[in-house]
Amino acid sequence: MKKTKIVATIGPATESEEMLTKMLKAGMNVMRLNFSHGDFAEHQNRVNNLRSAMKKTGMSAAILQDLSGPKIRLGDFYQERVELKSGDKIIITTEKVVGDEKKVSINYKEFPKEVKPGDKVMVDDGKKQFEVLSIKGNEVTCKIIVGGNTKGRRGVNLPDTDISMSCLTEKDLKDVEFGIKNKVDFIALSFVRKPSDIVELREILKKKKCNAGIIAKIETPQAVKNIDEIISLVDGLMIARGDLAIEVPYQKVPSYQKMMIQKCNDAGKPVITATQMMESMIKSPVATRAEVSDVANAILDGTDAVMLSEETTLGEFPINAVTVMATVAAEIEANYPEREIVRVGVNGDTKLSDSITSSVVKTAHDVGAKVIVALTDSGFTARMVSRHKPQATVLALTSHESTSNKLSLSFGCKAVTVPRYDSIQDVIKMVRAYCLKEKLVKKGDKVVVTGGVPFNTKGLSTNMLMVEVI
Template sequence: MNPRVRRVKIVCTLGPACAGEDSLRALIRAGMDVARINLSHGSHAGHLRMLRDLRRAARAESKPVAVLADLQGPRVRVGDLVGGAIDLMPGAIIRLVGDGRVGDASTLPVSVPSLPAQLREGDRVLLVDGTRTLRVLRQLKDATEAIVEIGGVVRSHQGINVPGCPLGIGATTPKDLDDLAFVIRHGVDYVALSFVSAPGDAIDLREKIRELSGRARVVVKFELAAAVAQMDEIVDSADDVMVARGDMGVELPIEEVPATQKRLIARCNARGKPVITATQMLQSMTEQPVPTRAEATDVVNSVLDGTDAVMLSGETAVGRHPVRVVETMARILCAAERLFVAGVNLGQHAPDATDAVAQAAVELARDLDARAILALTETGGTARRLSAHRPSVPVIAATPRQEIARSLALPWGIIPLVSLRRRTTGALASAAIDAARAAGLVDDGDRIVVTAGLPLGGAGSTNLLKVQTVGQPIF
């Protein structure tokens, strides 16, 4: 593989640790490709300040950076507790209620009123990321009785997971819809949907985005056991996928998470769907200046699994070393990519003309030892298909549209460039090659493979494939 360009992308969660244009420029220089806005925290005003700073920083660094807005979703939480916290003692009996009362040592309120009545004998109720466990004993008239199996302190508004229990609520809450209108109005590139339980959840969100005249792609987060049980159908419903190992590690037995990650990434690769691996990738660097050996190995294994991107959460949002952690991640990824075997068989993808041209371009670039593949793209579709085949060389995606360039910052191996719109294919290719040369991606004498569509400007019309030597006349 060409060692000059990192293929796996880095998603950074924004927060207080990287606030401000200068800090964001430093993250971009360190390797940030996608910026995540976590809508579970903060205000619209704060997010807008961060978004404006990010766009100024990206312009200053001359690098398209995508924005991923992560909706909170229907998170079940502990209600208000007396004094803000209670200490659950192992073996104690506690009643779960949904009527809004304030909880104490014998009563645990939950934020979803219907949940206690949906619980059945033997169900597990997991609190504080699975570190506190209740087991349901019986239904009472106005509550559900459970026994504390693993005790400890529980605080107001901490998360609750009930593996295998349908919540009976939609994937988007009123808060999510308000947040969605806000992020679409400000032109985010991706919207991540939390706590997906059925294929229709992604379809519904995509329709809501269209109703808002947005073009953001839908990222489905695999967190719930119900989603894992419908893996194929939900992957098919998504534009992109996230392996969200935090809640997944609570919903599933911990020993099943690594195999589930591998299965899910393989499904996405086979369908040509970009996939992000997330949660605790370099968690120790939230405090420490270097990661653990196990974390480095986890990142490498994710690359070898075939992930398009890895995500940093608290490490960049609230950590002590946000720039260092991105630099460290970039080094680990580059080292891992030297082990990666290029090429993916898209056996489950229905072939069409665009995909046939993409596959031919990938094979031609490999056989000719080309420096890069140059995709002249209006919508980004050709570049995505090229990325899905995992070529042995970088895909330089030249587009006249800023929003398309940003959205192409996520998929594996794509280098997005904004190029001027031209009237002829030759002029467009020449401008794109000049931009790639100026960016240091190609040099005179390099052999590249060019893909484009005729007539220019049409979506899904890729039908041209040409071998070109940089510096020689085009067409």
């Protein structure tokens, strides 16, 4: 069984109950709904079909709602395409004008106030590049550094500019209401730049009594700069390498990926590595060697999850894409089964839990335990064990279904919702029955149990370690 989790984006190619059943069986752990596309009716159908597939198969998966976030775009041109020549000047204005080779509008009203001479303006996923020369009123004069044939309404990235616009648009707020109503497990916030972006969404969820986890999508240089504070506030991270490679020099992305994965491992927060992981499989039944290596190296870096986008929304071989990813993950995990525990940093606020959970992983290795049982209310204990990437399966027992679902994103975690337990005898009885039934162990095998005692005490640190023979 693979331990790395697979996030699959669901679209027209995979939204039926039949296809979602196949996706679950192939290895999908999290269904991603991309709210940049589709309407409420389409997404509702996908939620309903997944839950029906889970009920029929007895398998579980989390639902991740990915908000579209703010999109800065150029306006329309006088014809479908215009030729922008490198070296020419072009004026970008906040006035609504019909664009041409000399002047075009932009939908961000604060643009002239926030850019400065020398700032880069990246258009159409960075395929076209301008440089700000001067600002006068609501007009910004730019030099075309990289031109070419250009359509209207192309996206704009401003990597050098400290943008003031909120991460949450009016559309996002309506989409969040949908997510709350449908009890999604995670909400991914796009174009995060600063800690206050997270606080804004957290306050909205708190008022609605919604405990969905917040995933920060890291795709701006400002987010990279504020990464420590952002990680402290969120429930997980998505390394959105596509937009990030437009906003920062592309050669920096691999180093940033490794850095962010390490920081998430240190903090015990799940991290998703995303974008173009198996892109050739949109049209091909097999992955390229480079794609296989990309997935493998993300796993070796310590990622909790790898993600599929167009491969599973519109691709011709969505089941293949999940299967290939799962196969690569299982192979890497088998050949590199142990991670260096000392790589994980110690946070002073959770020093006791850090110490116990690292000892749990070492003990499991030393005694040859195949299962580590993490007793958890919030999922914290299971995540603190998971971050060490143990060879043993992390069996998380919780009385909260929402906690069980969220652990679908954490490496090596198999979460089970159980009745509340009052004694260690109750726990051992449940563990024996479940592990034997699911063939996780056989009689005579050892399991390591960890959690906080006394049981059912809110806010208690992880303080227990015991070894049990099945």
